[in-house]
Amino acid sequence: MTDRHDRRVEFRGVRHHFTVGGAAVPALDRIDLTIEPGEFVTLAGPSGCGKTTLLRLLAGFMTASEGTVAVGGDAVRGPGEERGVVFQQPTLYPWLSVRRNVELGPKLRGVSAHDRAETASRYLEMVGLADFEKHRPYELSGGMQQRCQIARVLANEPDIVLMDEPFGALDALTRERLQSELLEIWRATGRTILFITHSVDEAVFLGSRVLVMSPRPGRIVLDRPAVFSDGGVRVPADEIRALPEYVALCDEVRGAIHAPTAVA
Numbered sequence: 001m002t003d004r005h006d007r008r009v010e011f012r013g014v015r016h017h018f019t020v021g022g023a024a025v026p027a028l029d030r031i032d033l034t035i036e037p038g039e040f041v042t043l044a045g046p047s048g049c050g051k052t053t054l055l056r057l058l059a060g061f062m063t064a065s066e067g068t069v070a071v072g073g074d075a076v077r078g079p080g081e082e083r084g085v086v087f088q089q090p091t092l093y094p095w096l097s098v099r100r101n102v103e104l105g106p107k108l109r110g111v112s113a114h115d116r117a118e119t120a121s122r123y124l125e126m127v128g129l130a131d132f133e134k135h136r137p138y139e140l141s142g143g144m145q146q147r148c149q150i151a152r153v154l155a156n157e158p159d160i161v162l163m164d165e166p167f168g169a170l171d172a173l174t175r176e177r178l179q180s181e182l183l184e185i186w187r188a189t190g191r192t193i194l195f196i197t198h199s200v201d202e203a204v205f206l207g208s209r210v211l212v213m214s215p216r217p218g219r220i221v222l223d224r225p226a227v228f229s230d231g232g233v234r235v236p237a238d239e240i241r242a243l244p245e246y247v248a249l250c251d252e253v254r255g256a257i258h259a260p261t262a263v264a
């Protein structure tokens with residue numbers, strides 16, 4: 001297995017089209033993107049611009065029509081355990097307890113009972129579900145199910161975590177709490193994160209780097225460092241959001257999303 005420090009993500013000349021009723025529908029156009037290990041990249045853009053398509057190409061759920069997607073220098077040919085995917089809706093096994101859901105991935109990979117119990121405890125603690133480990137998913141709120149899904153994905157210890165609007169269906173309070181938890185997890189584990197969101201504030205608040213895509217066929221039209229979340233200094237979220245630099249970047253991102261004919 002490649003060393004974690006070599007897990008660079010590279011999109012080179014990637015285009016993708018879907019074929020609908022015999023006609024080609026372009027979804028992604030000329031994506032050239034490098035993500036360094038440990039970056040927290042947020043990706044925003046209008047609905048239907050190709051964000052999920054980009055994530056699915058990196059997840060290995062499908063192959064680009066043109067160009068290459070590589071991780072650690074190796075072309076992506078399918079899903080792999082170094083890449084974990086958190087979907088918008090929690091995907092949990094309803095007949096398994098919270099703990100068993102989190103332990104399942106390590107179990108399937110042959111991790112010993114002792115080690116997977118320890119891993120599960122660590123991540124359940126991290127997402128604040130330690131007291132609910134015996135519950136079944138249907139006994140949890142939506143936010144708790146989503147936290148369980150995040151623990152389940154992290155328990156596989158993927159170097160790269162792909163998250164497709166994971167907090168989109170949550171109420172504002174739960175969402176803000178999970179944002180803080182995710183930042184703490186990122187700081188604690190140093191994983192690479194690619195996080196898709198509809199929310200400009202969420203993109204700027206969470207990302208160490210913010211990307212914006214143009215309307216379909218998607219291209220990256222804005223690529224900015226966002227230093228608000230990764231200084232390691234604990235500043236209250238309200239104070240961060242009031243910083244002039246924070247407000248200015250939100251305005252820039254919003255402008256790029258709504259630009260009529262965005263061209264890089």
Ligand SMILES: Nc1ncnc2c1ncn2[C@@H]1O[C@H](COP(=O)(O)OP(=O)(O)O)[C@@H](O)[C@H]1O
Nearest residue numbers: 018020027046047048049050051052053054216
């Ligand atoms: N399986 C598919 N078959 C045909 N068209 C698709 C398929 N998946 C996505 N598309 C189209 O590709 C474009 C990009 O979709 P998607 O990546 O889901 O956008 P986003 O996640 O930014 O909303 C959209 O126009 C969508 O309708």
Ligand SMILES: [Mg+2]
Nearest residue numbers: 051052053164
């Ligand atoms: Mg999508």
